[in-house]
Amino acid sequence: MAVRTLDVREDILGANDVLAENLRSRFEKSGVFVMNLMSSPGAGKTSLILRIIESLSSKVKIGVIEGDIASDVDAQKVEKANVAVIQINTRGACHLDANMILGASQALGIDGRGLLIIENVGNLVCPAEFKLGEDVKVMILSVPEGHDKPLKYPLMFTESNALVLNKMDLLAYTDFDMELFTSTVLAMNPQIKIFPISAKTGEGIETFSRWLEERIREKGMPSEA
């Protein structure tokens, strides 16, 4: 008798895809542009969000969903910037999924807001597999993590629309090879936009913010003052 194998993984991803598509329509209808922000722990997701708020909050309404396994450290930081924020604690799960975002976006009352930023769980692996109904996937790599990461965590690099290379202020103290890094990433994903920045010094933030603003405009979002 043949052994039956159940691919639980594919099943989970399939169910998530359906829900994500549903979420995407909801966001579309209510005029919300969604950015899914992913990186390793400590690469600078929250710092980038705070910089985006500084840069764009006079032009577009912003809401933030914070995803963490535990704690609300990040949500507290974002709340101080006077932006609507909600914290998801995944209690062990290594990524956000569409179902979590459905609940959180309803709780946040995000309708009519221009930009919803979702800060995913700090993890360069699992979040790349789970769609959240987003318009753009943005990943951060930080310089101290090293230029060899694309080959080791390929899905994140091939799935993302933009790659923010953070902590450029530490470049001089590391052996990060910018040319090798850029050529490796572009060979894997020729469409990806690469933005070298320092969330600490502010270097490169305006260029990234302008790119994001253009994506929001392209979608025909109401730009509010």
Next chain:
Amino acid sequence: MAVRTLDVREDILGANDVLAENLRSRFEKSGVFVMNLMSSPGAGKTSLILRIIESLSSKVKIGVIEGDIASDVDAQKVEKANVAVIQINTRGACHLDANMILGASQALGIDGRGLLIIENVGNLVCPAEFKLGEDVKVMILSVPEGHDKPLKYPLMFTESNALVLNKMDLLAYTDFDMELFTSTVLAMNPQIKIFPISAKTGEGIETFSRWLEERIREKGMPSEA
């Protein structure tokens, strides 16, 4: 009729625990001391392994299992240090499990070697849940990741026997709060040993290597020259 719910997650972890216990007995019988090394991508796992090889390979035989989603970049680095090494490619899976280690340790022919180092997939979340039959769990955090990580990724910090704090050479260029970090970690896990090091400059390596050597000796391993 009541709905039946299948907790696939608990099931997977339970099956892994059984296999890990079996692995542990095998390693014990064949005289292998096993270190499971975990961290985020780019925190310095491979660099620490190269430093351990420098420091201990004259005293104890060393074998290395490299875990990555894709590529054999790390295995190539370790091979240059003249140590038996085998690469596991998880093809998407975000952690190693006991079954992978069973296969890899057999392929490596690790019997009679003193120290087996397992470099887990770069991920501060999932690897903490999967036992690999190891004697010690060692985690690395690197200074640029920030002092707030223990609250956000608690399981890794509570599960580990030792915490290597790497990239101390970058401390002066960051706002990493050493005192706050240490007190947070010790409040979560009073037994954990913290080792500030720089794999780049060599700072702190000897202290960590001595700790590891003592653990190996305690277990009554044959120390070979």
